[in-house]
Amino acid sequence: xxxxxxxxxxxxxxxxxxxxxxxxxxxxxGDATVNELAAPFAxxxxxxxxxxxxxxxxxxxxxxxxxQFRPCHLExxxxxxxxxxxxxxxRLWSERFDRLDEHLRDLRQDGPSPREQARPDSGAPEDAQDxxxxx
Amino acid sequence: xxxxxxxxxxxxxxxxxxxxxxxxxxxxxGDATVNELAAPFAxxxxxxxxxxxxxxxxxxxxxxxxxQFRPCHLExxxxxxxxxxxxxxxRLWSERFDRLDEHLRDLRQDGPSPREQARPDSGAPEDAQDxxxxx
DNA sequence: AGGTTAGTTAACTGTCAAGTAAAATAACAG
DNA sequence: CTGTTATTTTACTTGACAGTTAACTAACCT
Numbered sequence: 001x002x003x004x005x006x007x008x009x010x011x012x013x014x015x016x017x018x019x020x021x022x023x024x025x026x027x028x029x030g031d032a033t034v035n036e037l038a039a040p041f042a043x044x045x046x047x048x049x050x051x052x053x054x055x056x057x058x059x060x061x062x063x064x065x066x067x068q069f070r071p072c073h074l075e076x077x078x079x080x081x082x083x084x085x086x087x088x089x090x091r092l093w094s095e096r097f098d099r100l101d102e103h104l105r106d107l108r109q110d111g112p113s114p115r116e117q118a119r120p121d122s123g124a125p126e127d128a129q130d131x132x133x134x135x
Numbered sequence: 136x137x138x139x140x141x142x143x144x145x146x147x148x149x150x151x152x153x154x155x156x157x158x159x160x161x162x163x164x165g166d167a168t169v170n171e172l173a174a175p176f177a178x179x180x181x182x183x184x185x186x187x188x189x190x191x192x193x194x195x196x197x198x199x200x201x202x203q204f205r206p207c208h209l210e211x212x213x214x215x216x217x218x219x220x221x222x223x224x225x226r227l228w229s230e231r232f233d234r235l236d237e238h239l240r241d242l243r244q245d246g247p248s249p250r251e252q253a254r255p256d257s258g259a260p261e262d263a264q265d266x267x268x269x270x
Numbered sequence: 271a272g273g274t275t276a277g278t279t280a281a282c283t284g285t286c287a288a289g290t291a292a293a294a295t296a297a298c299a300g
Numbered sequence: 301c302t303g304t305t306a307t308t309t310t311a312c313t314t315g316a317c318a319g320t321t322a323a324c325t326a327a328c329c330t
Binding site for chain 4: 272278286
């Protein structure tokens with residue numbers, strides 16, 4: 001599993017918690033201390049501290065030291081990595097293929113043969129099993 | 136916690152697993168049966184079945200019935216909901232504020248008062264505690 | 271009916287994450 | 301030094317989740 005994969009694991013895990021999402025949303029409006037971040041929640045400070053550690057470990061936030069405060073800062077990069085994954089992997093490719101098909105048909109300007117395309121669009125799984133997986 | 140919040144919980148939880156992300160990536164290229172989806176992984180079929188259930192419960196995929204096959208289909212909406220959250224909540228607002236400040240300054244064409252803005256940009260936490268949280 | 275293929279459910283195990291209370295660390299204020 | 305504020309660490313409980321094997325359902329083929 002690649003380094004990027006692990007980063008995505010950690011980032012999506014971090015974003016899967018509503019408290020952490022709220023913290024991220026808060027930090028998007030500007031840096032804040034732990035107590036400021038904890039204020040809106042009915043949760044003990046150690047709980048928040050743990051959430052911040054999770055956010056820090058996946059690179060979503062960074063923390064500096066300012067007297068006895070540890071202001072938290074949102075790092076946009078990890079967020080963008082996650083967004084890029086969704087964008088690049090999930091803008092359904094079949095639609096793009098359709099558009100490509102159209103384009104190619106456009107170029108050739110003559111009707112293609114009536115046989116099905118090689119792309120198995122939810123069609124019959126002719127060769128589903130490969131026998132390579134241990135049972 | 137709102138319905139949307141729960142949906143985001145489930146969606147990000149689903150995306151936090153590398154196997155499930157790979158399944159989603161596979162489905163982005165077109166529909167597929169359970170066995171087709173399972174092929175690349177060193178995991179038993181029930182394991183894959185569980186992952187698919189997780190993906191289905193949060194609306195990321197849907198399943199129909201075609202003879203003895205259950206072709207899986209990627210639903211773009213849940214994915215977009217997740218992406219929208221990242222986009223709308225996390226394009227750091229402080230930068231936008233900066234640009235707004237600039238814009239306003241531009242409009243007025245005269246130097247603004249030198250006092251600090253109300254936005255606490257990592258500054259001193261004057262009133263961090265509100266005493267409303269149980270200890 | 272009997273067998274094969276596709277997929278799910280049930281029951282169990284191990285791991286990990288969320289939350290808490292209590293105590294420790296760190297910096298400042300008197 | 302003593303106390304106060306800010307935050308973390310430790311130790312623990314609880315609950316969810318990944319994965320397994322074994323057994324089951326459902327549809328097809330002959």
